[in-house]
Amino acid sequence: MTNRPAPVIDDDSRPFWQGTARQQLRLPYCRACAAAFFYPRALCPRCHGDDLEWRNASGRGTVYSYTVSRRPAGPAFQAITPYVVALVDLEEGPRLLTNVLVDRPDQVHIGQSVTVVYQPLGDGETVLPLFQPEAAPER
Numbered sequence: 001m002t003n004r005p006a007p008v009i010d011d012d013s014r015p016f017w018q019g020t021a022r023q024q025l026r027l028p029y030c031r032a033c034a035a036a037f038f039y040p041r042a043l044c045p046r047c048h049g050d051d052l053e054w055r056n057a058s059g060r061g062t063v064y065s066y067t068v069s070r071r072p073a074g075p076a077f078q079a080i081t082p083y084v085v086a087l088v089d090l091e092e093g094p095r096l097l098t099n100v101l102v103d104r105p106d107q108v109h110i111g112q113s114v115t116v117v118y119q120p121l122g123d124g125e126t127v128l129p130l131f132q133p134e135a136a137p138e139r
Ligand SMILES: [Zn+2]
Pocket: 030, 031, 032, 033, 034, 044, 045, 046, 047, 048, 049
């Protein structure tokens, strides 16, 4: 559990947060483009179509880029500093701004395979989709 600030949830993003609360990473999907997108919005960012649905994502992705925050963004981040802020490319295409959870920041690298983990907020409702390095294959 974390006491980070909670996201502002609106009608467009509510299905996303309802999904994470059930440990499902869901993405808006445009039937006309046959593609997922993120962030959630009323119209597809590619074709402006409104024939949208929500689909479950695999929860797997790749680190596109990252930075290490060595100063907390606020008091709620003090205990986890330093922490990794990353752009993760999901298998379905969209790029997510998130955190990669590691013991030491040098355990993250560009191109790394990561999987989603769900971290409840202290508000008892919101669950954040964060990421961790994919387990190394067994030898
Ligand atoms: Zn579209």
